[in-house]
Amino acid sequence: MTTFGALGIASTGMTVHRKWLDAISDNLANANNATRTDEAAFQARYIVAQEMQEGQGVHVAGVVLGSEEGRMVYEPTNPLADEEGYVRYPDIDMSSQMTTLIMAQRGYQANATVVDRARATYEAALQIGRN
Template identity: 60%
Template sequence: MSIFEAIGIAGTGVTVNRKWMDAVSDNLANLNTASRTNEAGFRERYVVAQEAADGKGVQVGGIALGGTEGRIVYDPSHPLADADGNVKMPDIDMGTQMTNLLMAQRAYQANLAVVDRAKDAYQAALQLGKN
């Protein structure tokens, strides 16, 4: 594997992990988004990663959505409350989302470190050629 291939493969990882962080941030931003009990509420987003088409790296294969059930919360003062005073909230666990965010950040950082090390190795090889 050449240095440029390593940079390319790590770059695909950076892209997928950025998309993962985007999905987690959407989930966290909509944690308290209420909807009517008879409507579909916000659905949790998951990034589906798969092997890249050329076999070198990874790519986003799609976005999967969580269940539509949500959780019913009693809040009669909410403007979207039904006749019984209930609203539908997304069934998203903040602890799980924060864990996913940390994993995505660490993977993002690891891929950037690979790019940085490959760049350093390439620069060192250029220096050898000068001498």
């Protein structure tokens, strides 16, 4: 694999991990948003990554949305509560979101390290050519 190939593949990985981080941050930001029981709850977003042809990296193939049913919580003092005292919250598990957040951060960092190392290798090759 060439230096440019490593740069290209790592940059596609960084893009996928950035979009994964964006989806996770949306999920975490909306995890405690209550809605009326007759409305849909916030749907968690999950990124689907797919390998590009001939090993040229990865790309986001799509986004899968979580359940719009969410979970019903008894909160009679909530202004959005129905006549029985229930509101609807998204079905988002904070611990699994935090786990995936760490995985996405580490993946982004790993790809950034590859980009940095490939850049340093390219600069060293240019220095050799100058001498």
